[in-house]
């Protein structure tokens with residue numbers, strides 16, 4: 001089944017936090033996506049990837065994560081949603097989420113995102129304690145977080161925002177039950193409809209890993225970490241939050257539909273540097289650098305995105321032909337061990353489409369003319385599928401050496 005969800009990665013941040021090993025590009029504290037050449041260049045590639053993806057049914061959930069997506073202007077966010085809408089369509093009532101960093105947006109920018117179609121926000125708070133935030137290398141402070149939460153509440157009251165979530169980290173250096181209890185109290189007082197509480201994990205290559213190695217990071221001992229987790233559960237469930245996933249709590253009706261997709265096995269598209277997708281049940285990680293991503297994307301022209309060797313022949317054929325670049329039939333039939341005469345048989349069968357200019361055979365590449373051929377693709381694809389089903393009933397020749 002084709003996925004109905006998409007994750008889009010925005011890899012830019014102002015700076016790299018000390019615990020973070022995500023594929024991010026720090027652009028400096030004053031950087032703004034609207035004026036950054038690096039951001040513009042990346043968005044061109046991202047649009048290209050989405051526009052040339054196999055496409056599929058309208059998306060029911062979209063998640064713009066990062067990185068710091070709130071470094072983008074509302075026009076840049078609208079541009080991403082538009083290209084998704086053109087390629088897939090957006091289902092009525094689709095959940096369209098955006099991650100926001102408290103110090104990288106204001107109320108006007110939020111209004112712009114909501115006008116662009118965003119209806120759910122995930123606020124990367126992590127802590128209310130200024131000392132802890134500084135220790136994490138975060139750019140925002142507790143006051144920024146409280147102010148941002150106020151804007152989100154106002155947007156909800158106006159009916160412009162369906163829901164929002166607050167992220168917190170537990171198990172931080174010098175955390176104990178008393179100060180964590182205080183943090184949870186602050187979070188509950190802000191009344192976020194959804195809360196994600198993640199455990200700090202020390203990742204290779206981070207500042208925190210180096211500090212831990214030199215004995216300069218006082219992490220809570222294991223039994224205290226378990227107590228902190230119990231305390232989280234007790235405080236949040238007492239405040240009316242349902243614990244619907246190990247790190248996620250929500251008031252009734254506010255569980256993230258996008259999160260559920262990750263866990264349900266329904267599959268999702270992943271777009272952008274470092275993004276992981278699992279279309280049709282196969283997990284695929286994108287290159288983690290912009291150069292690697294650009295190279296990988298250029299190679300997709302040779303073999304359309306999604307047309308993996310592991311995919312059944314008929315699926316590769318269908319996915320390839322639904323892309324503007326079409327499909328390299330020589331390579332595909334070689335991989336499948338088809339004989340030249342069998343391929344000629346298919347071409348003959350599709351002769352009417354070729355004579356009308358709807359199917360173009362350009363050397364080894366077969367593609368549907370754009371837009372008329374693509375508009376009629378169902379007829380061509382049905383014919384191809386029928387041909388393949390007939391062929392499958394016959395014993396196949398041995399694959400070429």
Ligand code: SF4
Pocket residue numbers: 012013014015016017020021022024066067068101124
């Ligand atoms: S803002 Fe988030 S993605 Fe960016 S460096 Fe910090 S933790 Fe990583």
